[in-house]
């Protein structure tokens with residue numbers, strides 16, 4: 001039976017970069033004889049414009065049945081005055097929570113060819129390979145109660161709730177410990193346990209699990225403010241980092257710049273049944289949307305993660321990652337990773353170059 005991929009391009013640069021990933025998928029389908037059917041749906045602002053909601057029940061139902069979801073990005077100034085619960089970003093948050101996609105894997109590795117593009121000195125980032133494991137369906141992004149209320153003196157007060165249950169902490173910690181076992185054997189748990197009870201519980205449980213079940217993993221703890229500083233001071237000290245939803249969101253954008261650009265970082269969001277949604281770490285980049293400038297490599301690398309994790313097509317995933325590396329070897333760069341002596345290209349040319357490298361690899 002064919003594997004089903006649901007493609008949700010979204011808004012801004014989303015559709016521009018998803019098109020490039022789909023070109024790459026077409027090539028690997030024929031090269032590796034993959035039986036994959038792709039369907040497409042609306043999400044975010046595109047869905048709001050068409051249906052009045054950022055995610056329809058129909059699209060959610062297809063997502064739940066698919067073998068993998070390739071997601072672009074959502075949001076943009078056009079929809080910024082929507083009520084919070086109807087913003088484009090809600091479409092993404094609803095997909096994550098309704099599908100239970102609690103484990104967000106955000107690898108930040110430096111392609112050696114991009115050392116020049118990193119905002120840090122070469123010696124600080126050479127060989128960089130970090131995995132950020134971010135809890136994705138809990139924490140302050142989902143906690144209740146939330147809202148804006150009017151106090152007795154007429155002043156308005158905004159509030160959100162930072163909540164984690166033991167079971168939520170334990171299941172993301174398990175993913176992170178197991179990832180560390182398969183990698184360099186080191187795990188840093190990032191929290192703010194000196195201030196927030198919820199993350200004091202986080203630290204207590206992670207410590208207990210480390211001692212009881214993962215004595216082979218070298219566990220350390222770090223406060224999130226220090227972790228942000230350490231990421232730009234000496235990022236290679238990290239192997240796997242595990243943290244909550246909001247801290248992971250922020251730290252992964254920070255880690256992106258170590259690799260040259262946020263346009264390089266893919267991600268996988270997995271649930272307990274190992275269903276997955278795959279998307280770049282970046283957003284819809286309204287400042288460059290429609291200009292043919294966006295870097296499609298994070299999206300293309302997200303497709304490689306989909307093939308690897310959800311479809312088990314390791315050879316196809318390896319081929320895509322090799323093709324991306326070959327394109328960088330050729331000196332091709334979109335504006336965000338441009339450096340002296342390289343050839344600057346647009347979104348389409350970058351996608352075409354990956355396709356060409358795949359074709360050369362198989363000939």
Ligand SMILES: NC(=O)C1=CN([C@@H]2O[C@H](COP(=O)(O)OP(=O)(O)OC[C@H]3O[C@@H](n4cnc5c(N)ncnc54)[C@H](O)[C@@H]3O)[C@@H](O)[C@H]2O)C=CC1
Nearest residue numbers: 073074075076262263282283284285286287288294295336
């Ligand atoms: N997963 C998602 O769909 C996400 C959506 N957003 C939404 O995206 C919109 C814009 O948010 P921002 O804070 O500006 O973050 P952003 O990640 O969209 O953009 C930040 C900066 O990075 C650049 N950039 C991002 N992706 C790039 C790429 N592939 N190639 C070259 N440059 C790239 C942008 O041009 C911009 O200067 C907002 O509506 C926000 O809510 C933000 C983050 C994640």
Ligand SMILES: CC(C)CC(=O)C(=O)O
Nearest residue numbers: 089092093249281282283
């Ligand atoms: C809902 C998204 C806009 C949150 C985000 O920035 C992300 O997941 O990276």
Ligand SMILES: [Mg+2]
Nearest residue numbers: 249250253281
């Ligand atoms: Mg983010």
